[in-house]
Structure formats: structure tokens, C-alpha cells
Amino acid sequence: xxxxxxxxxxxxxxSFKRDPVAILSFCVLSILVIISILAPVITPYxxxxxxxxxxxxxxxxxxxxxxxxxxxxxxxxxxxxxxLSTMIYxxxxxxLIGVGAVLFQALVGILVGLLSGYLGGKLDALLMRIxxxxxxxxxxxxAIFTSAIxxxxxxxxxxxxxxxxxxxxxxxxxxxxxxxxxxxASVLGxxxxxxxxxxxxxxxxxxxxMYRHVLPNxxxxxxxxxxxxxxxxxxxxxxxxxxxxxxxxxKPSLGSLIRxxxxxxxxxxxxxxxxxxxxLVIFILVILLLGDWLRDVLNPKLYKG
Amino acid sequence: MRHLLEVKDLExxxxxxxxxxxxxDGISFTLDRGERLGxxxxxxxxxxxxxxxxxxxxxxxxxxxxxxxxxxxxxxxRLPEDEMRSIRGNRISMIFQDPMMTLNPVLTIGTQxxxxxxxxxxxxxxxxxDIALDKLKKVxxxxxxxxxxxxxxxxxxxxxxxxxVAIALLTNPALIIADEPTTxxxxxxxxxxxxxxxxxxESEKMGLxxxxxxxxxxxxxxxxxxxxYAGKIVESGATQSVVQDxxxxxxxxxxxxxxxxxxxxxxxxxxPGMMPNLTEIPQGCSFHPRCTISExxxxxxxxxxxxxxxxxxxxxxxxxx
Numbered sequence: 001x002x003x004x005x006x007x008x009x010x011x012x013x014x015s016f017k018r019d020p021v022a023i024l025s026f027c028v029l030s031i032l033v034i035i036s037i038l039a040p041v042i043t044p045y046x047x048x049x050x051x052x053x054x055x056x057x058x059x060x061x062x063x064x065x066x067x068x069x070x071x072x073x074x075x076x077x078x079x080x081x082x083x084l085s086t087m088i089y090x091x092x093x094x095x096l097i098g099v100g101a102v103l104f105q106a107l108v109g110i111l112v113g114l115l116s117g118y119l120g121g122k123l124d125a126l127l128m129r130i131x132x133x134x135x136x137x138x139x140x141x142x143a144i145f146t147s148a149i150x151x152x153x154x155x156x157x158x159x160x161x162x163x164x165x166x167x168x169x170x171x172x173x174x175x176x177x178x179x180x181x182x183x184x185a186s187v188l189g190x191x192x193x194x195x196x197x198x199x200x201x202x203x204x205x206x207x208x209x210m211y212r213h214v215l216p217n218x219x220x221x222x223x224x225x226x227x228x229x230x231x232x233x234x235x236x237x238x239x240x241x242x243x244x245x246x247x248x249x250x251k252p253s254l255g256s257l258i259r260x261x262x263x264x265x266x267x268x269x270x271x272x273x274x275x276x277x278x279x280l281v282i283f284i285l286v287i288l289l290l291g292d293w294l295r296d297v298l299n300p301k302l303y304k305g
Numbered sequence: 306m307r308h309l310l311e312v313k314d315l316e317x318x319x320x321x322x323x324x325x326x327x328x329x330d331g332i333s334f335t336l337d338r339g340e341r342l343g344x345x346x347x348x349x350x351x352x353x354x355x356x357x358x359x360x361x362x363x364x365x366x367x368x369x370x371x372x373x374x375x376x377x378x379x380x381x382x383r384l385p386e387d388e389m390r391s392i393r394g395n396r397i398s399m400i401f402q403d404p405m406m407t408l409n410p411v412l413t414i415g416t417q418x419x420x421x422x423x424x425x426x427x428x429x430x431x432x433x434x435d436i437a438l439d440k441l442k443k444v445x446x447x448x449x450x451x452x453x454x455x456x457x458x459x460x461x462x463x464x465x466x467x468x469x470v471a472i473a474l475l476t477n478p479a480l481i482i483a484d485e486p487t488t489x490x491x492x493x494x495x496x497x498x499x500x501x502x503x504x505x506x507e508s509e510k511m512g513l514x515x516x517x518x519x520x521x522x523x524x525x526x527x528x529x530x531x532x533x534y535a536g537k538i539v540e541s542g543a544t545q546s547v548v549q550d551x552x553x554x555x556x557x558x559x560x561x562x563x564x565x566x567x568x569x570x571x572x573x574x575x576x577p578g579m580m581p582n583l584t585e586i587p588q589g590c591s592f593h594p595r596c597t598i599s600e601x602x603x604x605x606x607x608x609x610x611x612x613x614x615x616x617x618x619x620x621x622x623x624x625x626x
Contacts, residue, residue, distance in 0.1 A: 202398075212412075217411055
């Protein structure tokens with residue numbers, strides 16, 4: 001109750017209420033997230049069950065077009081799956097991979113950045129060079145190698161089951177240095193402040209100072225880049241899937257849907273690519289807009305003058 | 306009786322790329338239980354380094370190169386880090402200059418206090434809260450039950466410094482080192498904090514080392530005073546006698562430099578020149594280039610800190626007889 005009151009009087013809420021773009025983005029994002037979480041409940045078809053769809057329905061156009069069917073609002077894809085349901089499931093996969101990859105990145109990156117910034121010295125040099133090396137390898141190459149090795153090791157058959165954790169790790173591994181560098185930079189700024197010195201003088205151990213005193217003071221930039229990173233991870237996943245390195249078509253993400261439809265775009269079945277593409281754009285756009293708003297709110301220099 | 310704190314020939318050096326700087330050059334002093342000592346000097350005289358040396362927290366590249374620090378019979382500069390940590394903040398507390406900076410902005414006052422208690426004492430969380438409330442009352446914070454849930458930015462500067470003092474008191478230390486505790490505060494709050502420190506030292510029988518550049522403050526609350534210049538003690542003794550009858554020309558300069566009420570338009574006194582950079586400490590008496598009474602011996606021979614009368618007055622000056 002107390003924290004609710006604190007939240008109710010906070011600048012965060014105040015500025016949120018006065019920013020129509022933020023409100024709109026937040027609403028759209030919440031709807032998309034809720035829909036994708038509730039996918040099995042609200043979608044008309046279970047697209048993961050091949051018994052529920054019929055190849056004869058393939059490439060049915062959206063309901064309002066000629067040849068459209070009432071039972072497939074946005075038409076069907078090349079396998080006869082209801083496109084709307086497939087998209088919702090696809091969004092779910094994209095969201096899962098995006099959030100999962102960001103959590104992975106943040107976990108690794110914050111840990112590395114904190115240790116590197118707070119302890120400094122040789123460890124700092126070592127960890128930051130590893131981050132540089134990681135940064136200099138394009139994630140596409142990592143993805144190609146990893147999935148090739150993976151398919152070799154576990155067989156192509158198991159790829160569909162393990163694609164989600166695999167993609168989380170691939171995207172997470174390629175982006176953690178961003179967190180590490182951001183956190184390290186803030187830690188370097190914070191660790192020389194007097195409250196850290198005061199904590200040392202009080203006799204608190206360095207680990208405790210590190211996670212209890214320094215870490216919370218470095219989280220503002222982490223919060224801001226996290227929003228951008230979620231958008232970026234979703235896009236990376238879509239790009240990988242588009243290139244055929246991501247989610248298999250039996251369990252499509254938005255990216256693999258776009259790719260699957262892409263081949264049919266000139267034969268007139270534009271909807272298979274268009275609707276997932278539009279959903280991806282909207283999804284990324286609202287995340288980025290919210291991220292912009294959050295960055296402005298969390299930067300005291302912008303409103304305190 | 307054994308002294309609470311005894312510093313013997315303490316020497317602190319900073320290892321830099323071009324060689325070593327001597328920040329503190331062989332200082333010695335003692336402090337008894339409940340005694341209040343002032344360390345006075347300009348910026349860069351080594352006052353704060355002395356404070357940090359006592360709790361063995363000199364940051365790299367500095368280190369204690371010689372000397373002994375005896376606290377309650379233990380040699381602090383030889384203690385391993387984990388034992389030292391149980392003394393720091395427990396038997397010896399430190400108060401810093403800027404209360405805006407010494408409290409963590411993202412934690413409530415209560416959290417920071419409880420954390421300190423739990424770091425040193427084997428008590429439950431609710432007992433820790435009681436201790437925190439009790440200490441907040443001791444430093445005259447109104448409605449501590451409310452304050453304990455607030456964040457540092459919700460308190461005024463004087464309030465924050467009192468909270469910092471309360472944190473220093475949490476574990477009933479035997480010694481408090483206050484490093485310019487009132488420099489960042491305005492004059493009325495300054496007096497309030499000083500009165501508070503004085504009162505607490507008397508009621509809790511705590512030793513106090515007050516590090517400051519303000520001889521006025523020192524004369525109000527300390528019993529003994531050390532005047533430092535370029536890492537050395539130039540004069541020491543009972544505060545009253547030093548303030549009323551300064552012997553060393555540097556102490557005299559410092560006392561004259563306290564602004565009093567002067568006719569409008571007239572100049573304030575200042576000691577000519579600047580404290581030398583530690584890389585270029587002059588030969589002989591390090592104060593001689595700025596001294597008004599120096600003679601040729603001053604630029605060649607380092608004056609020893611010797612007693613010039615019977616009241617434990619020590620002065621390091623060739624010219625004082």
C-alpha cells in the first residue's frame with residue numbers, strides 16, 4: 001500500500017499521464033503482450049497441431065477479399081494455417097526470445113560490468129577485451145556456426161524443440177558487451193563517490209558494497225537500454241528467422257512467417273508477409289517509443305534544468 | 306593508563322610513476338578515552354590522510370610506509386583486512402565532510418543504518434531498528450520513526466549530517482574521526498553539529514579527532530590540537546594555550562587569517578604564498594618560503610618538533626626560543 005502511494009505520487013506516473021504517445025504505446029504493448037501470453041486461450045486455431053489445419057485451405061485471402069473465408073479473418077498461409085492465430089503464436093515466440101535474450105544479456109553483462117568496473121585492474125582489462133572480441137564478431141556468423149554445430153550434434157530433428165533456448169543464447173551472447181560497457185562506465189562513476197567510501201569506513205565488505213550500494217545506482221541506464229535491447233533482440237530474431245537460421249516453420253516466429261510468405265508475395269499472396277511484417281513493425285515501434293519516454297523521465301537533467 | 310590511540314612516527318607515502326611522495330612525514334600523537342583532538346592545517350597538509358591512515362583505508366597508490374598505530378593495544382596497520390573491518394565502523398567511526406554525498410541516494414535511511422548495525426553486531430533486525438531509532442533520538446532528529454523510512458534527498462543538509470553522526474554512533478565507537486564535518490554546512494547548522502558532537506563525546510566517553518581548517522571550531526570543542534603543514538606537525542599542545550599564545554609563525558598566520566569584524570574596505574589577512582606541492586617541498590623548514598621571520602638556518606636545516614615550555618607545547622621552529 002505504501003509503495004502504491006509512493007508510485008501514485010511519483011514523477012514517473014505524472015509524466016506518463018501527460019504523454020499521449022507513451023500512453024498509446026503502453027496500451028498497444030500491453031494488449032500485444034496479453035494476447036501473446038493468452039495465445040492458446042484466445043486463438044481460434046492451435047497452429048502447432050497439424051491435425052487442425054488442411055492444406056486445401058492454403059493461401060486463402062483475408063476475409064474481406066474475394067475468395068476469402070469467414071473462418072480465416074486474415075487469410076491462411078501456404079500450409080493452410082489461420083494466419084491470425086499463427087501470427088499470435090509467432091508474436092509469442094518472438095516476445096519470448098526477445099525478453100529471454102535480454103535477460104540473458106543483462107545477467108551476463110551486469111555481472112561482467114560490475115566486476116570489471118568495481119575491481120578494476122587486470123580483471124577489468126581481461127573482461128573488457130573479451131567483450132571487445134565478442135563485439136567484433138557479427139552475430140550472424142555466431143548464429144550460422146552455432147546452429148550448424150547444433151544441428152550436427154543433436155540432429156536436425158531436435159532443432160525445432162530447442163530452437164528457442166538456442167536463439168536466446170545466440171542473441172544474448174552477441175549483445176552482452178553492451179550491458180557490460182554501460183554498467184562498467186556507471187560503476188566507474190559511482191565507485192569513487194563518498195557514499196561508497198563511507199560504506200567502506202563503516203566496515204561493510206566489498207561484495208556487499210558492490211551489489212548493495214553500487215549496483216542500484218547504476219541501474220537507470222540499464223533500464224533504458226533494456227527497452228531498446230528487447231526491440232533489437234526481437235529484430236535480430238526476425239532477421240535470423242528470415243535467413244532461415246531461426247525458428248523453424250512448424251513453430252514460426254514473426255520472422256519465419258515473413259520469410260515463408262516472402263516467396264509467395266509475387267504470386268499474389270501478399271498477406272502472408274504483410275500482416276506479420278506490420279505486426280512486427282508495430283511491436284518494435286511501441287517498445288522504442290516507450291523506451292524514449294523512459295529515457296527522458298529517468299534523466300533528471302531534462303526536467304530539473 | 307594506556308592511551309586509546311597512539312600514533313608513532315607515522316609515515317604515509319604515495320607511489321607514483323615518477324617516484325614516491327611523502328604525504329605524512331613522521332607524525333606522532335596520542336589520544337585518551339573521551340579526549341578531543343583537533344588536527345588543523347591548510348588543504349593538502351595531510352590531515353585527511355592521517356584520518357584514513359588510522360582506519361587503514363588509504364587508497365592506492367598510497368600506503369603506510371613506516372610507524373605504528375596502536376588502538377586499544379592493537380596495532381592497526383598490521384591487522385589483516387577482515388579484522389580491520391570489524392574495527393572500522395565498530396570501534397572507530399568516521400564522519401565526512403559532505404552529508405549530501407555520504408548517504409547512498411537509493412537506500413532509505415533506515416536501511417543504511419540497519420545494515421551498519423547488522424554488519425557488526427549479532428542482533429535481530431527488529432533490535433537493529435530499535436538501536437537505529439535510539440541513535441536518531443540521540444542526535445535530536447524529530448520523529449525518527451518517520452525519518453527512518455525516508456530517503457536522503459528528503460532531508461535537509463543539517464538533518465543529513467546528524468543522520469551521518471547517528472550512523473557513526475550506532476555501534477558505540479570508542480573513537481570518532483570527523484573529517485571536516487561542518488565545512489559543507491552553514492554557520493548555524495555548523496554550531497549545532499559541533500554542540501552535538503561535544504555533547505555526545507562527553508555523555509558517551511568517546512574520543513574525537515576533529516580534522517578541520519577552522520581554528521575557531523577547534524578552539525570551541527577540542528582539548529588538544531595539532532597543527533600540520535606539508536605532512537609534518539609544526540605545533541601541538543593544549544588547545545587553549547595554542548590558540549591564545551601561538552608560537553609557530555604558521556599557527557599565528559592561521560589564527561590571524563580567521564575573518565573577524567573589520568572595517569569595510571580593509572583587506573583580510575592571508576598567509577603569503579601557497580602550501581608547497583608535495584613534489585617540491587622546500588629544503589629545510591618546509592614553511593620558510595612563506596615565513597615572515599625566517600633566517601638562513603631555516604632554508605637548510607629541518608627544525609625538530611621540541612618542547613618549548615612546560616605545558617606539553619611542541620613547536621618545530623628554529624626561531625622560537
